Amino acid sequence: MQKQTVRTLSLILCMLSYLLVGAAVFDALESETESERKRMLEQKRGEMKRQYRFSEEDYREIERVVLQAEPHRAGRQWKFAGSFYFAITVITTIGYGHAAPGTDAGKVFCMFYAVLGIPLTLVMFQSLGERMNTFVRFLLHRAKQCLGFRRTEVSMENMVLIGFLSCLGTLCVGAAAFSHFEGWTFFHAYYYCFITLTTIGFGDFVALQKNEDLQEKTPYVVFSFMYILVGLTVIGAFLNLVVLRFLTMNSEDERRDAQERASMKRCQNLGFLADGRDRHSHSTLFLPMEEGTSCTNLIPSPADERYSRPTLPRLPSSPSHEQSCLSSFCSYVCYRLGLSNSIIPSQHEHPSCHIKSVYYNSISYRIHGDSLIRDNTGLSSPGSNISPGHSFREFPRLRRKSV
Numbered sequence: 001m002q003k004q005t006v007r008t009l010s011l012i013l014c015m016l017s018y019l020l021v022g023a024a025v026f027d028a029l030e031s032e033t034e035s036e037r038k039r040m041l042e043q044k045r046g047e048m049k050r051q052y053r054f055s056e057e058d059y060r061e062i063e064r065v066v067l068q069a070e071p072h073r074a075g076r077q078w079k080f081a082g083s084f085y086f087a088i089t090v091i092t093t094i095g096y097g098h099a100a101p102g103t104d105a106g107k108v109f110c111m112f113y114a115v116l117g118i119p120l121t122l123v124m125f126q127s128l129g130e131r132m133n134t135f136v137r138f139l140l141h142r143a144k145q146c147l148g149f150r151r152t153e154v155s156m157e158n159m160v161l162i163g164f165l166s167c168l169g170t171l172c173v174g175a176a177a178f179s180h181f182e183g184w185t186f187f188h189a190y191y192y193c194f195i196t197l198t199t200i201g202f203g204d205f206v207a208l209q210k211n212e213d214l215q216e217k218t219p220y221v222v223f224s225f226m227y228i229l230v231g232l233t234v235i236g237a238f239l240n241l242v243v244l245r246f247l248t249m250n251s252e253d254e255r256r257d258a259q260e261r262a263s264m265k266r267c268q269n270l271g272f273l274a275d276g277r278d279r280h281s282h283s284t285l286f287l288p289m290e291e292g293t294s295c296t297n298l299i300p301s302p303a304d305e306r307y308s309r310p311t312l313p314r315l316p317s318s319p320s321h322e323q324s325c326l327s328s329f330c331s332y333v334c335y336r337l338g339l340s341n342s343i344i345p346s347q348h349e350h351p352s353c354h355i356k357s358v359y360y361n362s363i364s365y366r367i368h369g370d371s372l373i374r375d376n377t378g379l380s381s382p383g384s385n386i387s388p389g390h391s392f393r394e395f396p397r398l399r400r401k402s403v
Contacts, residue, residue, distance in 0.1 A: 004254055071099050074209040081214045081221055088228060091117035094201035098209060129237030136162055163238035170234045171197070174227055178207055181220050197231040 049059060071077055077086070077099040086099050090113060101107045137154045140162065144152040174197075175190035182189065184205070192205040207224050208214050214221060 075212040075215045090114050091121045093199045096201050096206045097203040098206045125232055125236035126240055128233045129240035132237040133241055159241055163241050166234050167238050170231050197235050
């Protein structure tokens with residue numbers, strides 16, 4: 001099983017286990033409180049019915065009116081400031097739920113706006129996070145140089161620590177500001193900042209939703225918008241530094257495995273070629289052919305002779321013509337191997353160059369392990385019938401002669 005598959009299965013098991021643990025913890029923490037709140041609300045509703053003599057239908061109508069009026073306590077939601085606030089919650093996927101389009105045209109535009117805006121926002125925050133990490137790494141490097149550190153390289157541990165402290169500081173600054181403007185406790189303000197900057201956006205705490213804040217408190221509105229955008233950039237830089245490295249680990253492993261497989265395949269091919277060269281160097285003789293072509297086997301091995309036949313057409317030739325050509329070839333081989341002082345064949349001076357078949361094997365043992373390399377103009381020798389303009393392809397029968 002591949003490493004990527006094992007990692008994927010492990011992540012799936014970890015996710016399921018994490019969900020089960022989270023569900024058990026939330027059940028233990030919130031279930032009793034939910035039952036108590038429901039019982040208190042039922043009691044309060046009964047007291048209101050008896051006091052004001054409401055029927056069940058009247059109470060449902062009042063409840064519906066109160067819920068619809070809740071978003072309008074902060075003023076008109078769909079003026080420019082409120083619309084800008086809503087657009088931020090859409091493209092950043094925060095989605096508080098404090099406001100939603102009421103018309104069909106608004107709902108259609110919201111879907112198309114989100115389809116284009118969400119990818120653009122994610123890419124922008126990732127790019128800003130990378131630039132921020134680069135700037136922080138430069139500052140740390142210069143700070144180490146100024147402080148006289150022996151090693152001025154910025155390690156991954158340094159970057160992770162700076163990113164964590166930056167996120168913590170951003171949350172604390174926002175908690176202090178929103179606790180002042182909204183009247184929340186510091187804990188509730190910190191909770192709101194965390195839910196907002198992680199784009200969870202429950203909507204149980206939403207800023208700018210009381211006392212006409214969207215229209216009357218312009219500096220606070222600008223601060224809220226800027227805090228959301230800058231805070232998301234800081235969180236994006238930290239996630240880009242830590243989390244995305246784990247997200248890209250699977251693709252890096254796949255690329256590394258592909259490179260290893262390609263390298264092994266190249267090594268196998270090189271091994272096959274080396275074996276082929278060793279085998280041919282002991283059993284065959286290669287000589288160059290025509291210009292633009294590779295060398296060909298003039299003396300094939302017995303196995304090649306047995307299992308392969310040349311496919312080139314045979315030219316009609318007489319026995320005297322074949323003997324003349326073979327004599328020229330043998331004279332050339334003897335001259336190149338030092339068996340003869342002259343390339344002109346002489347049966348009296350070099351009996352090993354006779355064209356009788358009994359001497360073929362003696363020549364093959366003498367050229368064992370050698371290969372002849374010439375230019376691509378063909379072989380010729382004085383006194384032979386092979387001219388420089390011809391090639392051995394004109395004599396296919398010679399290529400089948402075993403030496």
